[in-house]
Amino acid sequence: MSDASNPATIAVIGGTGHLGGALARRWARSGRRVLLGSRDAGKARDAALALSNETGVKVEGGANRDVAERALIVVVTVPFGSQAATLTDIRDVVQGKLVVDCTVPLVPPRVMRVQLPAEGCAAAIAQRILGEQVSIVSAFHNVAAHKLATDAAVDCDVLVFGEQRDARETVVRLAEAAGLRGLHAGSLANSAAAEALTSILIFVNKHYGIDGAGVRLTGSFGAK
Amino acid sequence: MSDASNPATIAVIGGTGHLGGALARRWARSGRRVLLGSRDAGKARDAALALSNETGVKVEGGANRDVAERALIVVVTVPFGSQAATLTDIRDVVQGKLVVDCTVPLVPPRVMRVQLPAEGCAAAIAQRILGEQVSIVSAFHNVAAHKLATDAAVDCDVLVFGEQRDARETVVRLAEAAGLRGLHAGSLANSAAAEALTSILIFVNKHYGIDGAGVRLTGSFGAK
Numbered sequence: 087m088s089d090a091s092n093p094a095t096i097a098v099i100g101g102t103g104h105l106g107g108a109l110a111r112r113w114a115r116s117g118r119r120v121l122l123g124s125r126d127a128g129k130a131r132d133a134a135l136a137l138s139n140e141t142g143v144k145v146e147g148g149a150n151r152d153v154a155e156r157a158l159i160v161v162v163t164v165p166f167g168s169q170a171a172t173l174t175d176i177r178d179v180v181q182g183k184l185v186v187d188c189t190v191p192l193v194p195p196r197v198m199r200v201q202l203p204a205e206g207c208a209a210a211i212a213q214r215i216l217g218e219q220v221s222i223v224s225a226f227h228n229v230a231a232h233k234l235a236t237d238a239a240v241d242c243d244v245l246v247f248g249e250q251r252d253a254r255e256t257v258v259r260l261a262e263a264a265g266l267r268g269l270h271a272g273s274l275a276n277s278a279a280a281e282a283l284t285s286i287l288i289f290v291n292k293h294y295g296i297d298g299a300g301v302r303l304t305g306s307f308g309a310k
Numbered sequence: 311m312s313d314a315s316n317p318a319t320i321a322v323i324g325g326t327g328h329l330g331g332a333l334a335r336r337w338a339r340s341g342r343r344v345l346l347g348s349r350d351a352g353k354a355r356d357a358a359l360a361l362s363n364e365t366g367v368k369v370e371g372g373a374n375r376d377v378a379e380r381a382l383i384v385v386v387t388v389p390f391g392s393q394a395a396t397l398t399d400i401r402d403v404v405q406g407k408l409v410v411d412c413t414v415p416l417v418p419p420r421v422m423r424v425q426l427p428a429e430g431c432a433a434a435i436a437q438r439i440l441g442e443q444v445s446i447v448s449a450f451h452n453v454a455a456h457k458l459a460t461d462a463a464v465d466c467d468v469l470v471f472g473e474q475r476d477a478r479e480t481v482v483r484l485a486e487a488a489g490l491r492g493l494h495a496g497s498l499a500n501s502a503a504a505e506a507l508t509s510i511l512i513f514v515n516k517h518y519g520i521d522g523a524g525v526r527l528t529g530s531f532g533a534k
Contacts, residue, residue: 282503305523
């Protein structure tokens with residue numbers, strides 16, 4: 087209850103992973119209250135302590151389900167292979183909340199090849215598992231985690247998908263808090279575009295010998 | 311036969327449309343030999359005459375199948391609803407050639423929503439219809455036709471998909487001849503990413519009040 091003050095506490099599920107850890111660090115440094123989750127509560131607490139020491143901001147860690155229960159915004163950063171089990175684990179405690187799904191449906195070993203799921207995109211799977219009482223937004227598919235983990239500017243937009251404009255706007259602001267430009271990109275089904283793009287970025291990294299290609303939309307986005 | 315000299319003649323199928331007309335114009339002005347095709351041969355001849363007069367380069371027009379027969383590179387720029395019929399029409403005369411499919415699977419009226427076909431992408435449909443003896447590359451999904459129709463620089467990359475690197479490279483150079491940056495983006499299945507992105511661009515154009523948003527990949531592409 088005390089964690090649910092404004093601005094809302096963010097639970098990062100899979101927070102000991104590369105993307106989750108990098109987002110948590112940037113959000114903590116921006117002044118947001120962050121909880122780190124992992125399947126392994128001890129590992130999450132260790133990572134949270136390290137992050138607290140580094141940033142000077144108190145970050146707590148715990149089991150995915152426990153930190154999800156304590157936050158109003160739950161950001162899921164797990165591999166595609168763990169998405170269903172993770173969402174099923176936290177389903178009961180995220181009802182009525184905002185869940186930001188960052189899952190990219192990479193199917194190893196062919197991660198340079200787009201292999202979207204039968205549902206159309208990983209975000210649609212999240213909606214199906216969590217149900218209609220959860221506001222789902224998908225985002226953060228394309229940003230290179232190892233770049234986000236530094237303090238450098240990251241030359242990549244965050245395309246933000248979801249049915250509800252207000253929920254998308256909250257995530258656009260989370261992107262900005264992490265030092266990225268977030269852009270409204272339409273309905274949850276549109277997440278297929280960003281999820282597929284990740285395989286393109288992995289391909290061009292290899293083909294052109296690049297470290298961390300990104301994506302930018304061009305146009306006069308200044309107005310809104 | 312005389313049309314099949316090097317550099318290869320380009321037949322633009324659907325060449326009286328916005329994208330096809332704009333590509334044909336840019337290629338003609340770059341010195342490429344271009345044939346304009348349409349279902350209506352007379353309309354194609356009229357458009358070719360207008361293009362010849364404007365550019366000072368001789369452009370010929372004719373029925374889609376006739377111009378496809380006379381070229382080694384066949385660029386298909388038709389709406390998704392016409393893709394299957396158009397490819398079936400030209401199938402016999404493009405065997406052994408390079409076909410560049412530009413089809414974006416928009417399903418009106420909901421063009422701001424990604425609705426990829428069951429095959430995964432429109433490029434996969436092209437491969438299925440044309441067969442394995444046709445080298446298929448897909449590209450030019452994201453460039454705004456009305457911007458391409460001008461002489462201005464267009465702030466948009468061309469993501470180029472196909473199984474064969476040499477065929478992709480030919481299309482990367484076609485993009486450059488049209489004044490655009492072409493990038494190798496992996497296998498034909500990866501075309502789903504660019505095809506889906508078009509709905510995102512249509513969405514952001516409306517949401518942010520932009521005229522002709524585009525997409526750029528970021529990173530150090532200079533090397534290759």
